[in-house]
Amino acid sequence: MKKSWVMKEIEENRSGEIVIEGLSASPGIAIGPAFIYQRGNIKVDPQKVDHKEVKRELKSFEEVKELTVRDLERISSIGRRGIGNDSSDIIDAQIEIVNDPELRKSIHTHIKDQQFKADYAVCEAFNKYLGLIESSGNKLMIERLVDIRDIRDRMVRKLQHRWQTMSVNERSIIVSDEITPSEIIEFTRSNILALALNKGGLTTHTSIIANAMGLPAVAGTSIATRVIQRGEKIIVDGTRGRIIVRPTNESLDKYQRLLRQQKRKERDLQKILSLPSTTASGENFTLRANMEFDEELINVEKYKADGIGLLRTESLFISDGIHLDRSSQEAFYRKSIIVAGQQTVTIRLFDVGGDKILNETKPEANPFLGWRGIRILLDRRDLLEDQLYAILKVAGEYPGRVKILLPMVSSMEELQAVKEEIGKVQDTLKNEGHAIDKHIQIGIMVEVPSTAIQADDFASHVDFFSIGTNDLTQYTLAVDRGNTLISNLYQQMHPAIWKLIEMTVTAAKKYQKEVTVCGELASNPFGAMCLMGMGISDLSMVPTAIPKVKKILVSQTMDEMQDLIKKVEKAISYSDVIAIVKNWYKEYDKNNNG
Amino acid sequence: MIKKKITIKNKAGLHARPAALLVKLAARFKSDFFIHMYGYRINGKSILGVMTLAAEEGAELELEVDGPDEQEALESIVKLFEDGFNEE
Numbered sequence: 001m002k003k004s005w006v007m008k009e010i011e012e013n014r015s016g017e018i019v020i021e022g023l024s025a026s027p028g029i030a031i032g033p034a035f036i037y038q039r040g041n042i043k044v045d046p047q048k049v050d051h052k053e054v055k056r057e058l059k060s061f062e063e064v065k066e067l068t069v070r071d072l073e074r075i076s077s078i079g080r081r082g083i084g085n086d087s088s089d090i091i092d093a094q095i096e097i098v099n100d101p102e103l104r105k106s107i108h109t110h111i112k113d114q115q116f117k118a119d120y121a122v123c124e125a126f127n128k129y130l131g132l133i134e135s136s137g138n139k140l141m142i143e144r145l146v147d148i149r150d151i152r153d154r155m156v157r158k159l160q161h162r163w164q165t166m167s168v169n170e171r172s173i174i175v176s177d178e179i180t181p182s183e184i185i186e187f188t189r190s191n192i193l194a195l196a197l198n199k200g201g202l203t204t205h206t207s208i209i210a211n212a213m214g215l216p217a218v219a220g221t222s223i224a225t226r227v228i229q230r231g232e233k234i235i236v237d238g239t240r241g242r243i244i245v246r247p248t249n250e251s252l253d254k255y256q257r258l259l260r261q262q263k264r265k266e267r268d269l270q271k272i273l274s275l276p277s278t279t280a281s282g283e284n285f286t287l288r289a290n291m292e293f294d295e296e297l298i299n300v301e302k303y304k305a306d307g308i309g310l311l312r313t314e315s316l317f318i319s320d321g322i323h324l325d326r327s328s329q330e331a332f333y334r335k336s337i338i339v340a341g342q343q344t345v346t347i348r349l350f351d352v353g354g355d356k357i358l359n360e361t362k363p364e365a366n367p368f369l370g371w372r373g374i375r376i377l378l379d380r381r382d383l384l385e386d387q388l389y390a391i392l393k394v395a396g397e398y399p400g401r402v403k404i405l406l407p408m409v410s411s412m413e414e415l416q417a418v419k420e421e422i423g424k425v426q427d428t429l430k431n432e433g434h435a436i437d438k439h440i441q442i443g444i445m446v447e448v449p450s451t452a453i454q455a456d457d458f459a460s461h462v463d464f465f466s467i468g469t470n471d472l473t474q475y476t477l478a479v480d481r482g483n484t485l486i487s488n489l490y491q492q493m494h495p496a497i498w499k500l501i502e503m504t505v506t507a508a509k510k511y512q513k514e515v516t517v518c519g520e521l522a523s524n525p526f527g528a529m530c531l532m533g534m535g536i537s538d539l540s541m542v543p544t545a546i547p548k549v550k551k552i553l554v555s556q557t558m559d560e561m562q563d564l565i566k567k568v569e570k571a572i573s574y575s576d577v578i579a580i581v582k583n584w585y586k587e588y589d590k591n592n593n594g
Numbered sequence: 595m596i597k598k599k600i601t602i603k604n605k606a607g608l609h610a611r612p613a614a615l616l617v618k619l620a621a622r623f624k625s626d627f628f629i630h631m632y633g634y635r636i637n638g639k640s641i642l643g644v645m646t647l648a649a650e651e652g653a654e655l656e657l658e659v660d661g662p663d664e665q666e667a668l669e670s671i672v673k674l675f676e677d678g679f680n681e682e
Contacts, residue, residue, distance in 0.1 A: 093614040093641065100617075102640035129642040138648035140609040147610070148642075363622045 015248045020221045022197075024241035025207035028216030029259050030194035031252070035172035036230045037179070042156045047117045057111045061118040064158045068098050068151065074293055074315060075209070093144070094151050103129070119159040126152035146199065154180070168192060173236055175228045184209045185295055194236035196224045196243050210238075212296065218243050269547050273304040277550065281557035285532060287550060288343070288540040290518060294332065297339045299543040307343025309540025310405070310466070310518040311336055313387070314352050323350075323383060329390035337398050344401050346466065346516075346540075347391055348445070349377055349384070349418075351407035368471075368480065373408025378417055388425045396435035403441040405466055410448040415461060418442075443514075447471035452500035455507035462513065465504055466540075469519025469527075473497055492521045493577045498530070498569055505534050516540055525552040526581050532558070533565035595660040596668055604678035607650035610641075612679035617641045619674055625661025627671070638671075 049057055076091040097103070103125055110121035130148060133141050168174060170190050178199040184206065195210060195217035210217040216238030218224075228234055228245050235244040235255045244251055277285050288309030289300045300308060316324045316332065324332075336345050353364075353372045364370040377384040388404075395402035406418055419442060426436050443464035446452050452472065455465065469492050474481045476496050479489045491497075501517070508515040516538040521527035523541035528549045531539060541549065564584065571577045602608060608616070620627045620639045627638035629647065631654075636643035638657070649655060659668045 089611045089614070093610040096614045096617050096641040100640050100642050102637050102643055129646060132646040133642075133648070136646065136648035138607070138609075138650065140606060141645055141648050144610045144645070 016246050017248045017251060018227055018245040020196075020218075020224060020227060020243040020245065022218040022221035022224070022241050022243065024238055025195070025197070025219040026210035026215055026217035027239040028194070028214065029238065029255060029262055030173055030216045030236045031233065031255055031259060032171060032173045032193045033169070033231050034175045034196070034228045034234050035169045035192075036225060036228070037168060037174050037176040037183075038225075042123070042153050042160075044120045044123045044156060046120050048115045049117055051115070054112055054115060057116075057118040057121075058108065060159060061107060061111065061122065064118075064155050065098055065104070067158060068155055069095055071154075072098065074295070090144075090147055094147055097148060097151050098155070119156045122155050122159065123152060173234055175224050175234075177225055179206055184213065184215065188213055188215065194238065195219070196221065196228065196234065196236050198222050198224050209295070212299075272547050272551050272554075275550070275554055277306070277554075279532070279553060279556055279558055279561070281559065283532075283537065283558050285537040285553055286539070287546050288346075288516075288538070289543045289546070290540050291336065294335065296543075297336060300339045301341075303543035303546045305343075305543055305546060307340040308336055308345040309516055309538070311345055311347045313348060313350055316387075317350070317352060323386070326386055326390045326393075329387065330394050333391060333394040333402070334397070337394065337401055340401070344403055346403040346405050346443070348405040348407055348466075349374070349387055351445075352376070368474065374406050374414050374418065375408065378414060381421070384418070384421055385425060388422055389428070392422065392425050392429055392436060392440065393434055395437040395440050396429060399435075399437040400439070402437065403443060403464065406442070406444045408448065408471075409444040409458075410450050412454075412457065412461070415444060415458065419461075445471075446500075446504050447475065449476045449500060452504050455504040456510065459507040459511040459513050464514035464516065465508055467501055467504055467515065467517045467519065467536075469497065469501075469517060469521040472500060472519065476500060491574045492519065492524075493527065493568075493581070494574050495569075495571055495577065497521075498565075501531070501536075502534060502569070505536060509535065514538065523549060525549050526584065528553060529556055529561045530565045530568055532556075533561035533563070595658065596664050597656055597658045598668060598672060599654060599656050600672060600675050602649050602651055602653045602655070603676065604681050605651050606681065607653065608644060608647060610645065612681070613641050613644040615679055616644060616671070616674060619670055620667070623659075623661070623663050623667035623670075625659050625664045625667045627667065628658040628660075630656040630658060 072091050072095045076095070106125040106128070107118075107121045110116045110124055111118060116124070126148065130145060130152075133145060133148070168187050168190050171193055173194045173196060174187060174192050175196045176198070178197060179195060184195070192215070195206065195215060197206065197217070197219040198221055199219065206217065206219060216236050218236055218238055218241050221243060224243060228243070232246065235247055235251065237244070237255070244255070247255070277287060279285065286306045288307050289303065289305035290310040290312070291297060291300065291308050292312040292315050299305075316329055333345070333347060351373045353367045353370065371379070391402065391404060404422070406415065409415055422440075422442065429436050441463035443462050443466055444451065444458060445468045446455065446465050447468035447470075449472065451458060459465075470481065473479070473490060473492045473494065477489060477491065477494060479486050481487075481490050505515055515536055517531055517536055518540040522531060522539040523545035525548055528539055529552060532553060539549070567580055568577055571580060604612065606612075617639050628635050629638045629644065631647050631649060634647065636647060638644065647655070657668060657671060659671070661667070
């Protein structure tokens with residue numbers, strides 16, 4: 001959101017209708033009664049504490065600091081996958097602010113030397129910087145003040161334990177100065193319809209979460225709370241970034257029409273989702289969800305996913321190498337299983353680079369070819385053991401529902417070592433009197449080319465393969481997927497990738513093992529058809545992609561999809577593949593639009 | 595201890611994003627890192643400190659690195675400045 005400040009204007013015409021212009025923070029239309037939500041500004045008093053309480057204040061500051069970083073990392077990560085990078089950049093800067101060593105020093109001084117309470121200390125330390133930046137007169141910096149204040153307020157509220165929110169009216173539109181991600185999540189339980197907000201800067205977070213929740217939102221209006229009265233009927237047009245107050249009958253008609261259209265689209269989507277997952281020729285397929293965060297889990301049900309095909313667990317790391325203890329991990333796994341209903345949950349072991357685990361780790365020249373995934377877990381057995389303990393304990397409570405997936409496997413030794421560790425932990429659990437799932441399925445990610453090449457050797461030692469086409473592409477084509485200079489070379493449909501997938505499928509079939517795809521290729525309708533044609537009928541993807549993939553798969557016969565992949569496999573260059581894709585869509589559009 | 599003078603090349607100056615990149619990079623090294631500008635000396639590992647400089651395009655500043663990996667640190671940091679923080 002680069003254009004943080006759009007000129008807002010109020011147009012009041014004779015009929016009394018008021019149009020408030022703002023930013024489109026999340027698309028969609030809603031009509032409903034306004035609920036004015038007021039949290040109030042933070043209040044801090046220069047309270048001093050006893051000599052003996054200094055330690056406690058320092059500790060609560062450090063705890064709140066960790067919690068705040070963790071919240072921000074979560075939001076940043078959801079945002080990176082959901083919308084553009086602009087907002088994530090701002091959140092990354094906020095994370096650095098929370099971790100700022102000088103800020104921390106200053107807060108410590110306020111607490112230790114002057115014996116202030118932590119909330120006051122935080123406020124004072126922040127305010128010094130806010131003042132300095134404000135007086136710099138630099139416009140770009142001044143625009144960011146709002147994000148710095150946001151951090152300050154978050155930390156102060158956490159310290160004052162004033163995080164509990166008030167309840168809001170069911171099915172209302174929330175009108176507020178600003179709103180935090182946790183408040184949005186809280187409010188969605190009251191089935192709120194939309195958000196109308198005064199502020200813009202902080203809404204970067206708001207916008208990410210509102211989008212993830214499918215909640216229309218207009219932000220940066222400056223005046224929404226002053227113009228809108230509680231209980232009155234308003235229109236929020238999140239797509240155009242506009243709020244209509246005291247609408248004329250004409251406006252109401254227009255928006256009711258738009259709302260009906262929107263609802264029809266949602267119903268169409270629901271219709272597709274409620275169709276049985278079978279191709280036009282009757283073969284079954286399975287579409288699962290890729291998941292990472294607590295906040296996303298609701299999407300498993302919303303998109304009627306067949307369970308969770310990839311549960312990433314990196315979010316269980318806080319920062320600086322702190323990871324959640326066993327019981328907090330267990331809680332997250334249990335929640336995922338409950339969300340998956342009768343379906344399975346494939347839990348992938350921590351898949352992070354070295355820098356995330358130990359902050360004393362030296363920077364690596366080639367982190368993607370470095371200490372990451374299974375390589376770290378085998379060097380840091382404490383992490384592996386803790387995670388396996390939590391997973392296997394929960395698996396014992398829900399036998400047959402949990403699968404374990406190993407990331408970054410490139411050699412047989414790694415697989416064997418983890419299997420041994422699993423055996424050991426299962427024994428421990430049994431000795432402690434816990435139930436265990438004796439037949440828990442263990443699979444590996446196929447993302448390092450050597451593993452695809454050796455798929456036939458691996459197949460007899462695993463229960464399933466999960467092909468991660470994102471990393472497989474990056475490693476096979478030697479293209480760093482984060483490098484914008486060569487982003488045109490990052491081609492998931494490159495002929496070499498199809499060949500490696502084919503090798504994996506052949507090996508899996510030979511040994512009658514399951515094979516799934518959880519990379520971006522599966523969420524691309526054309527890619528999904530080709531994978532089906534190859535015999536991979538189990539795909540996992542970001543839930544929002546499920547409708548479009550399902551729509552295509554139910555419309556095709558198996559023969560058609562097999563013919564398609566045969567054509568694709570004959571291609572010897574990426575441009576050949578793309579020509580086939582374009583041609584196919586041309587035909588498809590012709591047949592579907594008359 | 596080593597020092598080097600440098601000029602800000604990217605149009606938007608040392609705003610939030612470049613500042614975040616800079617402190618993230620600096621944090622990877624053991625050496626202390628300071629920036630001198632207009633007679634101020636700020637901790638280069640502090641994003642708020644960097645932001646208070648409000649350094650704009652063309653601003654001249656002096657980098658000071660002190661510690662066991664100072665050479666490597668200075669080189670990486672200078673490169674980040676010279677690449678204009680990978681933005682236009």
